[in-house]
Amino acid sequence: MPDEDPPGTPRVDFQVHPSRYRHWRLATDGPVATLTMDVDEQGGLVPGYELKLNSYDLGVDIELYDAVQRLRFSHPEVRAVVLTSGKEKVFCAGANIRMLAASPHPWKVNFCKFTNETRNGIEDATASSGQTYLAAVNGTASGGGYELALACEHIMLIDDRSSAVALPELPLLGVLPGTGGLTRVTDKRHVRRDLADYFATKSEGVGGTRAVQWRLVDEAVPRAVWPQTVAERAAELAGRSSRPAGVLAQGIELTPLPKTRTGAQITYRHVSARLDRQRGVVEVTVKGPDTEAPGGIAEVHQQGAGFWTLAMTRELDDLILDLRTNELELGTWVFRAVGDPGLVLAHDRLLLDHADDWLANEIIGYLKRTLKRLDVTSRSLLALIEPGSCFAGSLLELALAADRSYQLAGTFEDQEPEAEPATVTVGPMNLGSLPMGNGLTRLQTRYLGDDKGLAAVEKLAGEPLRAEDAERLGLVTFAPDDIDWDEEVRITIEERASFSPDALSGMEANYRFAGPETMETKIFGRLTAWQNWIFNRPNAAGAEGALRRFGTGQRAHFDRKRV
């Protein structure tokens, strides 16, 4: 049944629209937006649990991701975003425990990964888009609820003698906070490590003055002055924003994606994917622009979601999320890029020439985040660079993100002997605008400790490089010719499918994040990895483990051995 889904898997759809939100309300009032979490208890993505106390599952977080994206693209007038709760006495209880307890291991890890990406996106909106997030914690924020607040620039906690912030995962569930809580507490908020230890062992959390003294929140505000203080603080943060005002501050609509999907094929306008269940492979093809770049930035605004870079990025983003969540057994993704390299570079140039335009800034930033999503994806990534391909500038990043790249030397003699040999082209977009989570560009990571190699490649920016040169310069991994190509590519793909998928996940994550670490890489590295282990251990996930026993009235049984 190559055309059908594997049975029994509910397929998750990441496309949503504010008009269909079940769990969030998005309201804007001039420069201040308010994003109100009001989770529909009956609105779980999968049957079997109720989303009580503003707890969330993947469906809730998909809406949050959508809201954050739309605020950036459709509401450029917004300079501060108040994140608050629509419930009485509770801000957010974090990830739903029954959902976690009932979920298979990969679902838990994928869920954590996506929620992490969304929270990183909130921080990125504050840092790069002048949309500063304010957590108005109007009730207890627990676990993932507090971690959501931690992603905001400023945390206000209502001071009513009962509301608190808490990370109760360890004492209640025998797991760690899954969305950066431990790292942000020390590295972002600078809570002292021993106080942080105490905090993470108290399921009831810490509130009031003590929460401020320990830097867990920025201020504790009495209920009587809550609404006006929130409004004041939002106005202050909006006043500090770098967002431009003026004629071009008209938002664009993120229109529905032109997506068709079967069990064997996912097709958008610029991106398509063939799902080969036999080989465990997805063959992704990204098409370059089919038209000239617009004459100026105003035209980019007019094209809106139709502008190639934005349209392609949205499609790629959706594809990554779809495959990552719905196609766990397709372990190797093979990327091809087809089209005219010159058109890609022209689109890049237009964006970079107008990097101070809010929309150009958003498009580049979105491409940056989407490529980061690829970097943390636990799949083997290969790039095949063939005649007719357009791995140039922003699309070259796909090859640089890949674990390996193969560029054909010469042409396919049987098929098109007269074709121009494939080239790769470094462009200005590769030189700083699309950093990885480690703070380096993919080129810098590639040439870690090899400044000479990096300089040689940078000097050739703009030059189309054939396979022999690209290999010599270190831009591609291998450059087989026509005679060896099929065999070499086939063996690589088959070999990949023969290896332990766990060991591949570990190895690839190691190599992709060579070099320095940042809060972001620490969060993914430590939490996804350590949590990965903890999620798998009987002490959490076993029949007598804390995660499974939660709420049953029975205590968890632990194997006490320390590892």
Added chain:
Amino acid sequence: MPDEDPPGTPRVDFQVHPSRYRHWRLATDGPVATLTMDVDEQGGLVPGYELKLNSYDLGVDIELYDAVQRLRFSHPEVRAVVLTSGKEKVFCAGANIRMLAASPHPWKVNFCKFTNETRNGIEDATASSGQTYLAAVNGTASGGGYELALACEHIMLIDDRSSAVALPELPLLGVLPGTGGLTRVTDKRHVRRDLADYFATKSEGVGGTRAVQWRLVDEAVPRAVWPQTVAERAAELAGRSSRPAGVLAQGIELTPLPKTRTGAQITYRHVSARLDRQRGVVEVTVKGPDTEAPGGIAEVHQQGAGFWTLAMTRELDDLILDLRTNELELGTWVFRAVGDPGLVLAHDRLLLDHADDWLANEIIGYLKRTLKRLDVTSRSLLALIEPGSCFAGSLLELALAADRSYQLAGTFEDQEPEAEPATVTVGPMNLGSLPMGNGLTRLQTRYLGDDKGLAAVEKLAGEPLRAEDAERLGLVTFAPDDIDWDEEVRITIEERASFSPDALSGMEANYRFAGPETMETKIFGRLTAWQNWIFNRPNAAGAEGALRRFGTGQRAHFDRKRV
């Protein structure tokens, strides 16, 4: 049976002497030492496997650790160390697979941790002691064998058309290299990440010119000129050393530790530990010096292994290793320090005043490494600061390494109402000589992002601080008085024992390494953590997993889901 060992556990002893080595030969010739690995196949620490092809188990690595230590303390004339193999055609096949396959999960992880520490110690000897390690890879170096070479400053590979370096863990065993291989390949040797990917998927490895081109080794040397080239290179590295020559370059003997051990008590001269199996607690007491500090550095040399700081450090190091390996269920270590803070500070001062003396440098460096060993130990660490304690200078590091510290405010009224209240004292030893793996001092890590707090504490260096001041300054976690002390300490310890040990391991490791990351923290964080997960997965450790199926002729069966 509180006095006896839990049944069925072979107790590992970390004390060894070159005269009893079964697996290594240590020879010195002026400034060059040669450390020859020649593993006794029948010399496994645990029955059930043969140590073929210079493969190693914990017992082999304990000897290596001993040799590295003795080179530092007993052979100050040595400036370069050649690490080579005594076998034909094989340098080292890495960790013994049958040993790994048969070992329970905690053993595997503890084994990796210790071998990592030993390799970090080799790098530290190169960096801090002017004893530069040269890997003379005179046959294939595979897995942990290549990782051993990676810990050396310079790698020479014999070029004989068959010898290669390899990391075959992923293709053969479905696990990752366990001692920093993936991290050192990219971050230390700057192998390009896609080539590193290819390399780690080829079980046969890479040899000859290609290994040099890819930077996997520094040179490939034909067999005909091998001995003289190794000798030349060793002489060059020795010539670059910063080790002092001259009258004081007489080594000291690391005499046998005065250790007695039962199932309930471990006693050395300055360090003792009470093992409370009921509560899952070890109560460690470190005694300060009982004599004045020597009058000068010459007397330190005379005292040798009897000099307090060195003697205490050796005992602490052995205790950590003993407890970590042999007492997995004792999850909380409680530290007390008793004695005269002034004497600790005087010993510190003597060492720091002579930091350019080779022995003083070694003693400080050993204390640094021992405290790092504590930092990466998966146990809850508490410090109790009571009247009569001496948490000052180097011993204050124990409180700073702890996850939490409790300092008694006032005295124990029932016991000794007239006692001087407990104090803690920051000394010069806390201000830079004992960095953690993250490159920061424990004080800097504690005051991460709080420069004012750090400056305030540094300004009070030398002042004994009572509980109220120490708490206010953030030097200790809590300062309960006599009335609350017992209850608060008891609850903390009981609570710790009630939590999931896995989640505690994850949380503590997160908080201990707040702030920046280094190659060292990456190695421990990524490999111990990711490997922890991979080691636990059925794809490696299950009955049909790669680790268990290795050598059976049967292929591993993998669950192909990517996580």
